Amino acid sequence: xADQFDLECRNVVKxxxxxxxxxxxxxxxxxxxxxxxxxxxGCGKTTLLRMLAGxxxxxxxxxxxxGNSVLGVPPNRRPVNMVFQHLALFPMMNVAENVAYxxxxxxxxxxxxxxxxxxxxxRVGLPDSGPKQISQLSGGQKQRIAIARCLVLxxxxxxxxxxxxxxxxKLREHMxxxxxxxxxxxxxxxxxxxxxxxxxxxxxxxxxxxxxxRFEQVGAPQDLYYNPQTSFVAGFVGExxxxxxxxxxxxxxxxxxxxxxxSRVFAKRDANNHITDGQSVDVFVRPEAIEINDAxxxxxxxxxxxxxxxxNGAASSLQVRExxxxxxxxVALPQTGAFASVREGDEINLGWSxxxxxxxxxxxxxxxx
Amino acid sequence: xxxxAAVKSGGFRLGLLLLALPLLLWLFLLVILPHIDLLLVxxxxxxxxxxxxxxxxxxxxxxxxxxxxxTYVRTAVMSIFATVLTLIIGFPVSYYIAKVIRGKGKNALxxxxxxxxxxxxxxxTFGWMILLRESGVISNLLQWIGVADGPVEMLYNDAAIxxxxxxxxMLFMVVPLVSVLDSLDDSLIEAGYDLGGNAFTITxxxxxxxxxxxxxxxxxxxxxxxxxxYLTPNLLGGKDSLWFTEQIYTQFITRFNWESxxxxxxLLLVLSSVIVWVGLKLSKQTLSQTVG
Amino acid sequence: xxxxxxxPKFYKHLYAGYxxxxxxxxxxxxxxxxxxxxxxxxxxxxxxxxxxxxWFFGDSDPYIGIxxxxxxxxxxxxxxxxxxxxTVLSVTVGTCNAFLxxxxxxxxxxxxxIVSLSPLVxxxxxxxxxxLVFSNFIANGVEEAIGxxxxxxxxxxxxxxxxxxxxxxxxxxxxxxARLRKFDVSLEEAALNLGATRRAALWTITIPFLKxxxxxxxxxAFLMSFENFNTTLMLVGSDAPLTIAMFDRLKQGSTPVLNxxxxxxxxxxxxxxxxxxxxxxxxKS
Numbered sequence: 007x008a009d010q011f012d013l014e015c016r017n018v019v020k021x022x023x024x025x026x027x028x029x030x031x032x033x034x035x036x037x038x039x040x041x042x043x044x045x046x047x048g049c050g051k052t053t054l055l056r057m058l059a060g061x062x063x064x065x066x067x068x069x070x071x072x073g074n075s076v077l078g079v080p081p082n083r084r085p086v087n088m089v090f091q092h093l094a095l096f097p098m099m100n101v102a103e104n105v106a107y108x109x110x111x112x113x114x115x116x117x118x119x120x121x122x123x124x125x126x127x128x129r130v131g132l133p134d135s136g137p138k139q140i141s142q143l144s145g146g147q148k149q150r151i152a153i154a155r156c157l158v159l160x161x162x163x164x165x166x167x168x169x170x171x172x173x174x175x176k177l178r179e180h181m182x183x184x185x186x187x188x189x190x191x192x193x194x195x196x197x198x199x200x201x202x203x204x205x206x207x208x209x210x211x212x213x214x215x216x217x218x219x220r221f222e223q224v225g226a227p228q229d230l231y232y233n234p235q236t237s238f239v240a241g242f243v244g245e246x247x248x249x250x251x252x253x254x255x256x257x258x259x260x261x262x263x264x265x266x267x268x269s270r271v272f273a274k275r276d277a278n279n280h281i282t283d284g285q286s287v288d289v290f291v292r293p294e295a296i297e298i299n300d301a302x303x304x305x306x307x308x309x310x311x312x313x314x315x316x317x318n319g320a321a322s323s324l325q326v327r328e329x330x331x332x333x334x335x336x337v338a339l340p341q342t343g344a345f346a347s348v349r350e351g352d353e354i355n356l357g358w359s360x361x362x363x364x365x366x367x368x369x370x371x372x373x374x375x
Numbered sequence: 376x377x378x379x380a381a382v383k384s385g386g387f388r389l390g391l392l393l394l395a396l397p398l399l400l401w402l403f404l405l406v407i408l409p410h411i412d413l414l415l416v417x418x419x420x421x422x423x424x425x426x427x428x429x430x431x432x433x434x435x436x437x438x439x440x441x442x443x444x445x446t447y448v449r450t451a452v453m454s455i456f457a458t459v460l461t462l463i464i465g466f467p468v469s470y471y472i473a474k475v476i477r478g479k480g481k482n483a484l485x486x487x488x489x490x491x492x493x494x495x496x497x498x499x500t501f502g503w504m505i506l507l508r509e510s511g512v513i514s515n516l517l518q519w520i521g522v523a524d525g526p527v528e529m530l531y532n533d534a535a536i537x538x539x540x541x542x543x544x545m546l547f548m549v550v551p552l553v554s555v556l557d558s559l560d561d562s563l564i565e566a567g568y569d570l571g572g573n574a575f576t577i578t579x580x581x582x583x584x585x586x587x588x589x590x591x592x593x594x595x596x597x598x599x600x601x602x603x604x605y606l607t608p609n610l611l612g613g614k615d616s617l618w619f620t621e622q623i624y625t626q627f628i629t630r631f632n633w634e635s636x637x638x639x640x641x642l643l644l645v646l647s648s649v650i651v652w653v654g655l656k657l658s659k660q661t662l663s664q665t666v667g
Numbered sequence: 668x669x670x671x672x673x674x675p676k677f678y679k680h681l682y683a684g685y686x687x688x689x690x691x692x693x694x695x696x697x698x699x700x701x702x703x704x705x706x707x708x709x710x711x712x713x714x715x716x717x718x719x720x721x722w723f724f725g726d727s728d729p730y731i732g733i734x735x736x737x738x739x740x741x742x743x744x745x746x747x748x749x750x751x752x753x754t755v756l757s758v759t760v761g762t763c764n765a766f767l768x769x770x771x772x773x774x775x776x777x778x779x780x781i782v783s784l785s786p787l788v789x790x791x792x793x794x795x796x797x798x799l800v801f802s803n804f805i806a807n808g809v810e811e812a813i814g815x816x817x818x819x820x821x822x823x824x825x826x827x828x829x830x831x832x833x834x835x836x837x838x839x840x841x842x843x844x845a846r847l848r849k850f851d852v853s854l855e856e857a858a859l860n861l862g863a864t865r866r867a868a869l870w871t872i873t874i875p876f877l878k879x880x881x882x883x884x885x886x887x888a889f890l891m892s893f894e895n896f897n898t899t900l901m902l903v904g905s906d907a908p909l910t911i912a913m914f915d916r917l918k919q920g921s922t923p924v925l926n927x928x929x930x931x932x933x934x935x936x937x938x939x940x941x942x943x944x945x946x947x948x949x950x951k952s
Contacts, residue, residue, distance in 0.1 A: 061565055087570065096580070111573075156569075396761065405832070407782065409802075491694070498700055508905050568672055581817040
């Protein structure tokens, strides 16, 4: 059974003195998938990745590759390779020598090395760059060479430590697509860590959201976005309006919440979250879930005054203040033309459904911590 | 407008000249002209009091007198040997300070490396004399543990000179090595391991190539200082130390033969420059990178 | 290799052992010099005859302590005199050089930069003899031409100061240039923008920024001058600086008064070294 998974962690814990960096993580990554670990800096994702690579040993728990424990196997003998955060291309060697490095260590003969290096360079789209110096490459090319250097060794798992972090925005967008395609073509299992939710959502088959050393939720990108299971995931993945309030009644389907500002909202009741009356909760509504001047029947309705129009192309939004209570929120402003006339100071009606409204017990008060 | 600009640039020129004056005086009066004069003096022969003629006799004498020639070669060879030895001993220490030890211990260890060298070379050499001499600490230690039957004289031989030279040079090797190894990103070493390398191949393929500028500058400075050393060979090597600087001293101060002494000095300068130059070429460095 | 790479225990201990051995090698000569300063024997060697402070304070022959040894004390004074002037001259000229090399453009700059580095790769003995030969040439020339005997151009303290200055200036130039290179010129521009004159901007902004380097360079220059032997040896006249005086004593064989002196030197120069490290350390780091 176990060998269906390329990589498995069982109750892995890593502590540094008193600090628990990785707290009881278990995961299983099926062969050929693109698995991302998403979390803010300091959440323990780098520590986890370095344990997979063998640069740190877990305090307890087990790590298995293709069903075999690799605890005690040094990094140079593990069938995983890593693309480092700053790539760690060897500046004292040219491109071909960088790519050939691992093969040489395995004692592969020269002819095979040359052939494999050329093949791999072609595969990452840089067929003639072998004699170039590392310093002659652009940011995106360096990226591809760093990946080629690992792929040439046919690793069971490729680990990537935020490799896009150093690139500028445009190139990063481009590389996201390219990486996903590359992974799709070669079929190697990728484990990718990042703090950028868009990278994780765009590229991955599965994403694990990590916070303070634990996995908050593991699932497909759509799952995380539409069905967050914890307050942290709801807040961290995608944009959200986030309010706090007190539970004040409701039924099996929905919860009524009184917000600090005095207004009230209705949120979906989730069987997994045990919300009770009088409990303090966080409420999340995505800006794009809020309809403007829509006559439809929404459980949550209010009128508000536009404070700011933030034009940003397709990602434009409005900052509004509820007329009655002074409650602030952000609303997506679709650029379909219908709302082109909205100006600062306009009064608008807003509405959104219960289904689109999530609530979770506040941090420090149960779930999610 | 153009007039005021001209005035301004004229004032600027004058300021620049004033700023450059100390530099020019220093370099011309104390570095360039003295060495030209040294060359001129080495190329003349004293005929009688106050009368000189152009002559190559001083150089001919050097090449025909085996003592001078041998001392010259011996000094060069010993200096190269001392440089290599300093590198071999100092490299692991520098690596340990730069890459292995972390936090406060690192600074402490580095400072411990530096402090002995703030102490005068004379004091350091004096320390080695106390350690190595017949009635010294090591000799007594050896007798005490029963390895030696009687007093052992360890001073006044080549090994003693070597110990002292390596000791005196260590700082100039360790400092550039630590700084160059410090700049080696840990992830390069990790990447090497991740791709299947081991301690030996990574040292050979990644660490040493990266450290090359530091190795070059350390070796050049150490070699130069060793070649021009007088104190250590003289005190630890005694009468038979045969160091070339001693020949220069003898010619100048004891024999008062400045012409021959200048020729010797110039030959030492040429030797030093040539080997430094070859070192720079081999390691693809420039002088400004190395000492700057 | 590095802490994140697993290594056998045995190998780690071997490495640590080597490092320990190295530091024993490094400290051994300094320790024995210090310890034998307290040996109650006429020679700085074994056996240990019991402790005494006579080599510091003794005043009866042959137990003349360092504080009563007028010859050595005098040479300390000579060295301090030389070092003072070398420090003043080399820091001043080094500062000018730093501004010249870091701030201005002029033809031949590169060449002059290389030449100004060259004293570092010229053996000290050769620097000494070349200055000796050249100053003698000038002195003789002047004497023949107009009959003046320029005494200061003959071996003596003036030449010692000049000789040491010739190579120590390279070091002060490098230290001060390195600091000046880190200076953000826009700070000076901001001062000018706020109404400062060029001179005021220099004195209120740039020089205070350079101060750690100026002090550091001064300490280095003082110590290097105080401890210089090679160049001094060739230029010295009748007044012997400390290193020359100690060298003569060492050759003759001396009482442990030299150990006492060495111990004091170590304490002073070690203290100055630490001071310079702290002065030059950036407050942020």
